[in-house]
Amino acid sequence: MSLPVMPANATPPDRVLVFSRTVGFRHESIPVAVRTLVQLAESMGLVADATEDASAFTPENLARYRVVIFASTTGNVLDATQQRAMEAFVRGGGGFVGVHAAADTGYDWPWYGALVGAYFQDHPPGLQHSRVQPERDGVAAGAAWPVHDEFYNYDRNPRGRVQVIATLDERLYEGGRMGADHPIAWHHAYDGGRAWYTGLGHTAAIFAQPEFLAQLRRGLAYASGRADAG
Template sequence: MRRPFLTWLCSLAVLVAGAAACAPASERVLVFSKTAGFRHDSIPTAVATLQRLAGEAGLAADHSEDAGDFNATHLARYRVVVFTSTTGDVLDATQQRALEEFVRRGGGFVGVHSAADTEYDWPWYGRLAGAYFDNHPPGLQSTRVQPERRGRAVGASWPIRDELYNYLSNPREQVQVVATIDERRYDGGRMGADHPITWCHAFDGGRSWYTGLGHDTAVYADPNFLAQLRRGLRYSAGQSDEC
């Protein structure tokens, strides 16, 4: 019996573009990078990297800067929404409600870098992201990232050179911290000995994962950072309980 044409076409697409090419609607990621404030030069690289990592996880990734995509019908196509270096007020009230309902239906959220510098007047978003950006020291600085699990350091720390955020509050009591940075190794840290930089949590029916790293384009070639992003995508998509 001959296979239907669409099945054949999908099989051909898999051979050409990989398994994510024919991912069903529920296996898709929306990478959103609209900015209403500062715009990072690293956004194109961040988007391409996230699309590649999503593909490795069997998730097809679409990129958009159209806030109109935040409606119930469109978001129903996705398992995860990624805010990558968004800034400022990027969604109106109706679009905000659509994202809230997406998460409440079990959708995943990933925030990268200035996703924490977004939507300060929307308290629900602040709780979703885990913390809001406060400030950062000038320029790029070097420190070390210490992975942790369940409140304890695990494995060796690794070096990073990036823009290092301070947050308006320490999110530790509300989230599971995935990694901290060492303020003793650079100037301008204002959070003290406990400076979370990456975290995750179950939130309002869905899952959220955030990293403050990702300002500098070069960071997207760092294997340690890429491993973080992989875990974040898998966690937020419900593929793993480890973040």
């Protein structure tokens, strides 16, 4: 039986790199997060690779990818040379997706902090219940949905520097410190590329929640240039 042959002029599928190296705290949900992100990318017609090897961050290797996903990375996961490769990737039009502890990464790398939009500051102890309110252009868009997860407080409110696409209701849980406007997912054009981030994703269970999967799908669509709204 002959194998199918791709036409010579066919465009190869976009590739996604899922990166989950940790230097600080390591989330138990990382294997589920990586598996889910790979499956989600592939369901969108993207080819996905997963690694925890920072040596993948070279200009030559990153040129193979359309999107790089930081899946609950923590600490200083890239050295100076690898950081420059990531910067060049974004400046060349590459997309970035950050999930949960991607905001707990690269504190010595100001460019990255601006890419993500805000750094993790702290979180209330334990898992709690709240609601996520989707929004578009600063206005509620669609029904709020319930969430049970770990909720980050950030070092600043990113609104004004990014396009917020979802907020968290601090009235429903203890320990929120951002007030009535608590962004939990956002996107923006940055330094020639596109960046999208969600603060959700601490638990393995949330990666089976349809609303969260839809949010991640929107993030991949935005970062890969398939949609203009994240």
